[in-house]
Amino acid sequence: MKKKIAIIGAGSWGTALAKVLEENGHKPVLYSNVEDQIKEINEEHTNKMFLPNLVLSENIKATTNLKEALTNAQIVLFVLPTKVTRIVARQVSEIIEDKVILVTASKGLEQQTHKRISEILQEEIPEEKREGIVALSGPSHAEEVAVNDLTTITAASTNLDAAEKVQELFMNNYMRIYTNKDIIGVEYGAALKNIIALGAGALAGLGYGDNAKAALITRGLAEISRLGIAFGADPLTFIGLSGVGDLIVTCTSIHSRNWQAGNMIGKGHSLDEVLETVGMVVEGASTVVAACELAKEKNIELPITEAIYSVLYEHADVRNTIIELMNRDPKAEAHSKDRK
Numbered sequence: 001m002k003k004k005i006a007i008i009g010a011g012s013w014g015t016a017l018a019k020v021l022e023e024n025g026h027k028p029v030l031y032s033n034v035e036d037q038i039k040e041i042n043e044e045h046t047n048k049m050f051l052p053n054l055v056l057s058e059n060i061k062a063t064t065n066l067k068e069a070l071t072n073a074q075i076v077l078f079v080l081p082t083k084v085t086r087i088v089a090r091q092v093s094e095i096i097e098d099k100v101i102l103v104t105a106s107k108g109l110e111q112q113t114h115k116r117i118s119e120i121l122q123e124e125i126p127e128e129k130r131e132g133i134v135a136l137s138g139p140s141h142a143e144e145v146a147v148n149d150l151t152t153i154t155a156a157s158t159n160l161d162a163a164e165k166v167q168e169l170f171m172n173n174y175m176r177i178y179t180n181k182d183i184i185g186v187e188y189g190a191a192l193k194n195i196i197a198l199g200a201g202a203l204a205g206l207g208y209g210d211n212a213k214a215a216l217i218t219r220g221l222a223e224i225s226r227l228g229i230a231f232g233a234d235p236l237t238f239i240g241l242s243g244v245g246d247l248i249v250t251c252t253s254i255h256s257r258n259w260q261a262g263n264m265i266g267k268g269h270s271l272d273e274v275l276e277t278v279g280m281v282v283e284g285a286s287t288v289v290a291a292c293e294l295a296k297e298k299n300i301e302l303p304i305t306e307a308i309y310s311v312l313y314e315h316a317d318v319r320n321t322i323i324e325l326m327n328r329d330p331k332a333e334a335h336s337k338d339r340k
């Protein structure tokens with residue numbers, strides 16, 4: 001059955017997901033607060049700043065009027081930069097009257113509160129207005145989804161019924177969706193891989209090779225799992241699509257904005273210069289702050305994450321920081337039988 005889906009955020013990911021939903025026979029409506037962008041989508045059927053080569057179906061409508069986007073929508077999909085999600089969720093909550101399925105496709109942790117996106121939605125949108133909260137996550141660059149390249153992702157929720165509805169919504173012959181009950185693990189994997197991707201970009205910018213890349217991905221995954229497990233995640237989630245899957249794609253793809261930002265840092269640019277040049281959201285740059293604070297709170301060691309923080313915010317020299325990481329005290333790799 002054809003469903004109306006309000007897509008809150010008309011950047012590269014929101015636009016690519018709108019295309020999938022339209023091709024699956026649904027009625028997506030994109031919402032953004034940028035007038036010119038909305039006009040371009042409605043009149044030119046393009047969104048050139050975010051996906052330069054894409055021509056959209058005329059069935060995909062866009063609006064700067066949040067009420068218009070939300071009226072009669074059964075599903076509300078949040079695809080905003082993490083830092084504006086709470087404020088927009090509050091606006092959504094004031095408008096919606098009937099129960100909707102809330103979906104988040106954003107990947108980050110909120111500054112100060114350290115909350116996951118589903119926690120923000122839970123806090124801002126009361127229970128009587130939501131049928132379930134689902135996190136959609138996994139290895140999925142918008143640039144590839146936009147050209148119907150094969151993609152598999154996860155729809156995670158404690159409400160399996162809601163997760164299955166979202167699974168059905170997006171499934172087709174180039175998108176395969178798995179469900180997962182561990183929304184905690186899925187959201188930590190999604191947010192924290194962006195930090196490690198900044199590191200992978202920096203290594204490439206400095207000219208390090210594939211051994212270094214593999215080491216960073218592997219030890220990065222150890223850090224992501226350690227932090228996620230401390231907050232209740234299922235360890236198995238981190239070897240799934242939203243864990244190692246997304247970590248691999250973000251650490252190895254030139255499409256990744258986090259990788260691109262890291263690459264420029266490795267080449268000697270400042271964070272401010274980098275963020276201006278990339279021009280799209282680089283979630284790892286803010287999530288690294290939340291991750292370091294969470295690690296301190298739980299007394300967890302995250303050496304790579306902390307090193308990336310010190311390069312971004314404490315003017316640490318990248319090469320020296322890498323050498324310091326390599327020269328830390330010798331350690332054993334963790335084995336499950338060593339765990340208490």
Ligand SMILES: NC(=O)C1=CN([C@@H]2O[C@H](COP(=O)(O)OP(=O)(O)OC[C@H]3O[C@@H](n4cnc5c(N)ncnc54)[C@H](O)[C@@H]3O)[C@@H](O)[C@H]2O)C=CC1
Nearest residue numbers: 009010011012013032033079080084106107141142280281
């Ligand atoms: N681009 C990608 O391939 C993927 C991105 N993601 C995640 O999706 C989220 C969004 O990413 P992108 O679409 O790439 O971001 P983007 O930078 O391409 O676009 C963000 C969009 O949000 C809109 N926006 C910003 N502030 C707003 C506000 N206050 N009210 C209304 N609209 C506002 C902007 O106008 C823009 O349309 C991020 O958390 C990212 O990590 C997840 C998977 C893939």
Ligand SMILES: O=C(CO)COP(=O)(O)O
Nearest residue numbers: 138139140141256257258
């Ligand atoms: O999450 C993504 C791919 O799965 C997109 O990553 P970037 O935000 O680094 O582009």
